[in-house]
Amino acid sequence: xxxxLVDRSTALSRLRKLGTALTTPxxxxxYLALINPLWxxxxxxxxxxxxxxxxxxxxxxxIRPGWGWSFDHAPGQYIGIGVEIDGRFHWRSYSLSSxxxxxGNTVSITVKAMPEGFLSDHLVNGLEPGTIVRLxxxxxxxxxxxxxxxxxxxxxxxxGITPIMSILRTLDRRGSLPDVVLAYSARNRDDMMFLxxxxxxxxxxxxxTFIPRFTDDEGMMTVEQLDDVCHDxxxxxxxxxxxxxxxxxxxxxxxxxxxxxxxHVERFTLAVADSEAGGGTVTFGVGGPTAEVDGxxxxxxxGEKAGVNMLFGCRMGICHTCDVPLASGRVRDLxxxxxxxxxxxxxxxxxxxxxxxxxxxx
Amino acid sequence: xxxxxVREYTHLTDDEVEAIGRELDEIRAxxxxxxxxxxxxxxxxIITLQRRLAAAGRITLFASFFPPAWLLGTVMLGSAxxxxxxxxxxxxxxxxxxxxxxxxIHSSNWxxxxxQPAEQWKHSHNYIHHQFTNVLGHDNDIGYGILRMSRxxxxxxxxxxxxxxxxxxxxxxEYGVALHDLDIEAIRKGKKDPKLLKKQLKQIGxxxxxxxxxxxxxxxxxxxxxFLHTLSANFTANIMRxxxxxxxxxxxxxxxxxxxxxxxxxxxxxRAEWYLRQMLGSANFEGSKFLHVMSGQLGYQIEHxxxxxxxxNRYAAISVKVRDICKxxxxxxxxxxxxxxxxxxxxxxxxxxxxxxxxxxxxxxISPRESRRLRDDERPLRRSELGKWSGAxx
Amino acid sequence: MVGRxxxxxxxxxxxxxxxxxxxGAVDHSVVVKRRAIRCALSRICGVCGETLTRPIAFLGxxxxxxxxxxxxxxxxxDCAEMALERFxxxxxxxxxxxxxxxRWAIVTTGGFDLVRPATRGGIVQFRPNSVIGTTIA
Numbered sequence: 001x002x003x004x005l006v007d008r009s010t011a012l013s014r015l016r017k018l019g020t021a022l023t024t025p026x027x028x029x030x031y032l033a034l035i036n037p038l039w040x041x042x043x044x045x046x047x048x049x050x051x052x053x054x055x056x057x058x059x060x061x062x063i064r065p066g067w068g069w070s071f072d073h074a075p076g077q078y079i080g081i082g083v084e085i086d087g088r089f090h091w092r093s094y095s096l097s098s099x100x101x102x103x104g105n106t107v108s109i110t111v112k113a114m115p116e117g118f119l120s121d122h123l124v125n126g127l128e129p130g131t132i133v134r135l136x137x138x139x140x141x142x143x144x145x146x147x148x149x150x151x152x153x154x155x156x157x158x159x160g161i162t163p164i165m166s167i168l169r170t171l172d173r174r175g176s177l178p179d180v181v182l183a184y185s186a187r188n189r190d191d192m193m194f195l196x197x198x199x200x201x202x203x204x205x206x207x208x209t210f211i212p213r214f215t216d217d218e219g220m221m222t223v224e225q226l227d228d229v230c231h232d233x234x235x236x237x238x239x240x241x242x243x244x245x246x247x248x249x250x251x252x253x254x255x256x257x258x259x260x261x262x263x264h265v266e267r268f269t270l271a272v273a274d275s276e277a278g279g280g281t282v283t284f285g286v287g288g289p290t291a292e293v294d295g296x297x298x299x300x301x302x303g304e305k306a307g308v309n310m311l312f313g314c315r316m317g318i319c320h321t322c323d324v325p326l327a328s329g330r331v332r333d334l335x336x337x338x339x340x341x342x343x344x345x346x347x348x349x350x351x352x353x354x355x356x357x358x359x360x361x362x
Numbered sequence: 363x364x365x366x367x368v369r370e371y372t373h374l375t376d377d378e379v380e381a382i383g384r385e386l387d388e389i390r391a392x393x394x395x396x397x398x399x400x401x402x403x404x405x406x407x408i409i410t411l412q413r414r415l416a417a418a419g420r421i422t423l424f425a426s427f428f429p430p431a432w433l434l435g436t437v438m439l440g441s442a443x444x445x446x447x448x449x450x451x452x453x454x455x456x457x458x459x460x461x462x463x464x465x466x467i468h469s470s471n472w473x474x475x476x477x478q479p480a481e482q483w484k485h486s487h488n489y490i491h492h493q494f495t496n497v498l499g500h501d502n503d504i505g506y507g508i509l510r511m512s513r514x515x516x517x518x519x520x521x522x523x524x525x526x527x528x529x530x531x532x533x534x535x536e537y538g539v540a541l542h543d544l545d546i547e548a549i550r551k552g553k554k555d556p557k558l559l560k561k562q563l564k565q566i567g568x569x570x571x572x573x574x575x576x577x578x579x580x581x582x583x584x585x586x587x588x589f590l591h592t593l594s595a596n597f598t599a600n601i602m603r604x605x606x607x608x609x610x611x612x613x614x615x616x617x618x619x620x621x622x623x624x625x626x627x628x629x630x631x632x633r634a635e636w637y638l639r640q641m642l643g644s645a646n647f648e649g650s651k652f653l654h655v656m657s658g659q660l661g662y663q664i665e666h667x668x669x670x671x672x673x674x675n676r677y678a679a680i681s682v683k684v685r686d687i688c689k690x691x692x693x694x695x696x697x698x699x700x701x702x703x704x705x706x707x708x709x710x711x712x713x714x715x716x717x718x719x720x721x722x723x724x725x726x727x728i729s730p731r732e733s734r735r736l737r738d739d740e741r742p743l744r745r746s747e748l749g750k751w752s753g754a755x756x
Numbered sequence: 757m758v759g760r761x762x763x764x765x766x767x768x769x770x771x772x773x774x775x776x777x778x779x780g781a782v783d784h785s786v787v788v789k790r791r792a793i794r795c796a797l798s799r800i801c802g803v804c805g806e807t808l809t810r811p812i813a814f815l816g817x818x819x820x821x822x823x824x825x826x827x828x829x830x831x832x833x834d835c836a837e838m839a840l841e842r843f844x845x846x847x848x849x850x851x852x853x854x855x856x857x858x859r860w861a862i863v864t865t866g867g868f869d870l871v872r873p874a875t876r877g878g879i880v881q882f883r884p885n886s887v888i889g890t891t892i893a
Contacts, residue, residue: 021580024572025473026413030466034413043465087402088886089463089866330822339822355822383874394869394885457799463811463866463886469799470808481807489797633872670797671869 029067037132041068044135048127049106054193058112058159059124060097064105065135071101073138075166076239076266079109080136083119083127089134090119095163095241095266096138099170110193112159115334142239142266144171148178149237153230155221155250156184157242161193163266164241168201168208177207181230185213185221185242220246223253234259241266280354284308285362286327299331299349299360308362310349317351324349329358364498364514364622368638371621372693373731382691383634386668389683393672397461404675405459405467408449408655416442419599420581426591436595440602441656446475447607448658449674455484457671476536476603477573479565482543492670496615496643497623503615504622506531506538507546510714512622517717524715528708535604540566606656609704614663616707617645619696640667641688646681646697653700654678664695692731772839773805774829775852785849787827792880795829796870802829803839811864811888815840817857821890825871826863826882828852836862840893860893 019028029040038047046065053059063081065071073079078095098108113124144152144167156164161184171177182202186192192212202210211229213221226233240250240263247265254263279294284303291306293299300322303310313321317333323346330341332355333348339355340347349360365371369379419439425431451474453459459467473480486502494500498514505511508531510521531538544562548554577600582592614620621642631639644663654661662677665684672680688695697703713721774791776782787802794800799808813836814826828851831839840860843850850856865884872880 021572021576022584024576025475031413031417034410034417084402084464086398087400087462088398091888341822356818380874397885455799457867460812460867461885463888465810468810468866470810470812484798484800484807485794488799489794492797493793630876632876632878633874636872 038064038066040066044068044137045132046107046135048129048131048133050129051124051127054110055112055191057124057191058110058193060108060110061123061127062098062106062108063133063135065107069135070137071105071107073100073107074143075100075170076143076163077138077140077166078142078163079107079138080134081109081123082134082136083123083131084133085119085122091134091136092119092123093136095140095142095166095268097162097165097169099166099173102173110159110162110165112193140266142241142264143167144239146174147176150178151232151236152178152180153233153236153238154180154182154184155238155240155242155246156182157220157246158186159193159268160241160243160266162241164239165194165197167239168198172201172205177205179207181209181211181233181236183211183213183221183229185215185246188214188216223249226250226253237262237264239264239266241268280329280357282354282357283327283359286359288362293354295332295353295355297353298334299347299352299354302354303349303360312350315350317348320348322349323347325361327359327361330355331358364512364624365642366624366626368623368635368642371642372638372691374638374691374693378691379634379638380632382687382693383632383637385687386637386684387633389680390669390672393669393676393680397673401673401675402459402462405450405454405673408445409467412442412445412450415439415445423581423592423595424585424588426585426595427588432591432595436598436602439596440599443475443599443603444606444656447603448610448660449655450658451475451480452487452658453674455480456488458673460671475573476539477566477570478536478540478542479562479569482562482565483539486543486545488670492667494628495640495667496620497625497628499625500628502542502545502547503611506542508538509711511616511710513714513718513723514622515714517714521715524711528711532605532608533601535608536600537570538608540570610657610660612707613645613647613700613703614660615644616710617647617696617698617703618706618710619694620645637668638693640664641684641693641695643667644696645703646695647700647703648697649700651678661700664697772803772828772843772851773800774802784843784846785852785854787829787852787879789880792829792882793870796868796880796882799830801831801835803831803835806832808832811866812868812884813837814863814865814868814882814884815851816861816863817853818859818861818892819857821861821863821892824883824887826884827879828882830868830882833862833864844893862891862893864888864890 016028022028023031027042029042033040037045044065046063046069048061049064050062051059052062073096076095078093080091080093082089082091094109094111096107097110098106111120111123113121142163148171154164164182168177168180168182171180182198184192184198189195192214195212198210198212202208221229230236234257238254240247244267247267251260251263251265254260279292281290282293282299282302283290284306285308289306289308291302293302300310300312300315311322313319315322326340326343326345326347328343330339331347331352332339334351334353340352369376374382415438419435419437419442422431422435422438426435451472454467454472455469455474457469460469465471469484474483491501491503496504498504498512505515508527509524510517544559545554549559577596578593581596582589585592623639623643641664644667646664647661649657649661659674659677660666662681665677665680666674668684669677669680685695687693771782772784774787774795775784776791777788778790792802795802800806801808808830809832811833812830813833814821814830815828815836816826820826839851840862844856844860847856848854863884865888866886867884869883869885870880871883
């Protein structure tokens with residue numbers, strides 16, 4: 001149970017004590033919640049007020065937290081959100097995209113529906129306004145000090161923009177926006193969240209240099225291109241948030257050039273099982289070629305890279321052209337998360353990843 | 363008479379026992395896979411109802427000087443306490459709702475509205491009673507250390523007072539339950555660890571203190587001049603819950619059809635044998651849906667003992683399947699109207715207050731398979747007292 | 757020794773609750789069946805013997821995590837992490853595992869189901885039924 005963040009006054013805490021003596025072994029919250037679910041701080045919760053679409057597969061959830069919530073989070077932090085689906089609570093963490101203490105009594109998170117994330121899809125497409133969700137207090141140290149450094153660089157990919165939005169909006173709000181270069185990559189215009197708002201902000205505020213990059217056309221930004229994108233990056237305090245490979249590459253780069261102390265990174269790790277338990281050695285055909293793969297590369301991709309002749313059709317798990325029997329080991333279906341480990345079981349290589357060492361019968 | 367071997371008693375072959383085990387496993391697996399929104403809705407609705415009822419009762423008692431208000435308030439409060447004790451608290455502490463991953467309804471932190479601390483209940487009930495169900499010398503629910511409930515328990519003159527102890531236990535059942543985990547038997551024999559005893563007594567003292575403060579001081583005081591009226595109302599509500607829970611719980615294992623076991627049965631039981639012992643050692647009663655909710659679904663005692671950690675709202679549906687299994691394998695399935703089940707229990711309590719030689723034994727129920735092999739004149743006379751069985755008929 | 761009540765719970769971090777018998781016998785490579793059942797039914801921690809908190813943690817080899825079936829009883833998250841740190845370095849024969857696993861895993865869950873043994877002498881196992889997360893050590 002979380003500590004009550006209210007009860008700053010002794011009168012209030014005395015009242016609470018009295019209430020507890022009357023409701024023991026429950027707490028007053030349990031009865032107050034009968035009147036209004038937000039009047040309980042036994043487990044922090046909030047009501048989803050609005051779901052605002054940002055792009056085709058992303059939306060901002062505006063949440064009104066209940067009692068016990070402290071609104072002065074630091075921009076860049078994330079909260080936990082617990083959603084009830086089919087009777088069970090499922091938890092995820094999302095960066096707050098809102099500005100602290102300003103937007104009425106609400107906080108916002110912006111969620112992108114990931115193909116393998118059943119909860120993110122539900123949050124973007126299935127959540128009804130009025131739903132009560134559970135919350136966890138803001139955490140994280142991906143924050144900008146106040147006052148901010150004079151020169152900042154932000155390296156952002158995809159949904160990594162969410163904490164950055166909170167930071168930029170807050171700095172703008174407070175009038176303390178310094179010289180900021182924002183290099184933000186997304187697949188294309190439709191896929192880029194907050195494009196209009198950022199363009200408008202960059203127009204209004206000269207200090208902000210907004211460099212959007214559409215990777216479908218221009219490819220992903222590499223560390224070599226960093227000098228071109230931002231020639232004085234070595235003089236800037238850097239905040240980076242995006243897909244893991246991007247963060248790894250830039251972390252290495254900064255480290256090699258002795259600038260690792262000036263790089264702040266926020267990693268959106270999926271539930272650990274997805275990234276760390278995945279991967280292994282794949283053997284293509286008993287006694288055949290092997291390849292080391294991670295938990296994100298499909299078996300089809302891995303086979304192709306290893307020069308194995310792999311059958312495929314739609315490459316998205318529908319046509320079953322790619323079906324092969326599993327000789328041994330375990331694989332995971334990226335769409336459903338289901339694990340398969342029965343020897344002889346047919347699996348679809350285009351949407352499966354290794355979940356430990358495995359051998360395919362080809 | 364207590365049995366040492368379920369297989370021998372039921373005349374089942376090894377294969378049949380294993381088959382029964384598998385069938386019950388299937389029922390279990392089906393429910394485990396199916397737990398979802400409907401179940402959550404059930405428990406959250408009951409909890410909301412119970413809390414509203416409790417609040418309404420307390421508020422009504424602000425007019426406790428006015429007899430209709432006193433009565434209404436008492437009944438509402440008593441009903442709320444019954445619901446919380448039986449359908450909500452007992453079931454939540456079994457872990458029936460843990461799957462929902464909701465800290466507000468979870469076995470790890472649920473504390474219930476009686477004088478017994480949840481931690482001790484989880485030990486004495488969930489573990490001792492459910493694991494060693496009906497095994498003489500281990501299951502303390504066979505008499506609560508106060509009553510003699512089996513002919514195999516040695517008679518002493520102390521037992522003559524049984525009718526009185528029974529009444530007191532019923533009226534103050536929540537205190538009987540509160541002291542349950544202390545294990546009076548072990549204390550008497552000097553086998554109880556004094557440090558643990560001290561810790562438990564302190565825990566009980568704290569809980570009793572909070573409950574008494576709430577019901578017998580705070581609420582009466584809040585009603586000002588009606589202090590005594592409110593006090594008597596709250597006291598009565600607690601007594602109401604005590605009597606009701608005592609009756610329902612005693613119907614679970616004391617009607618004639620439920621048998622006892624000896625320690626030998628416990629040695630390395632398989633899953634299937636554990637299931638069988640749970641079925642044979644438990645007794646159901648029949649009633650309306652309302653009755654079943656107010657008894658925490660313990661009218662399905664057999665199903666509860668087979669699947670103590672599956673959501674209680676499922677027991678009714680499970681019972682249809684369990685009855686079918688019992689029918690096919692000739693296993694006695696003890697059930698009957700509530701008044702009958704309690705009637706038999708009360709009769710046993712009275713009877714066993716006397717030494718064995720003074721009373722006739724109700725012979726232990728004979729398994730349907732065996733009874734079919736007996737000739738008519740060899741059948742025991744008092745079959746009508748032995749509860750209803752699905753297979754054989756009197 | 758079956759059903760002996762009033763057993764003092766030795767919250768001795770050197771010996772997990774589930775690896776010691778009621779008469780004091782200790783064997784780290786085996787989970788005592790009686791204790792495992794007690795942990796499941798009384799909802800207490802297999803390491804320290806105290807009431808479980810949420811979330812519930814299960815500690816075992818990676819294979820047990822993937823199969824969703826554990827040998828070692830449910831624990832507090834802190835106790836599981838502490839036990840891993842303290843005992844894993846010993847290799848074989850700790851935390852109920854006769855052989856050291858290639859990798860250990862901790863699975864957190866809201867609840868679990870008890871799986872009793874199908875055969876005589878079989879072990880009891882635990883199945884998490886609302887997994888929150890899996891961490892591979």
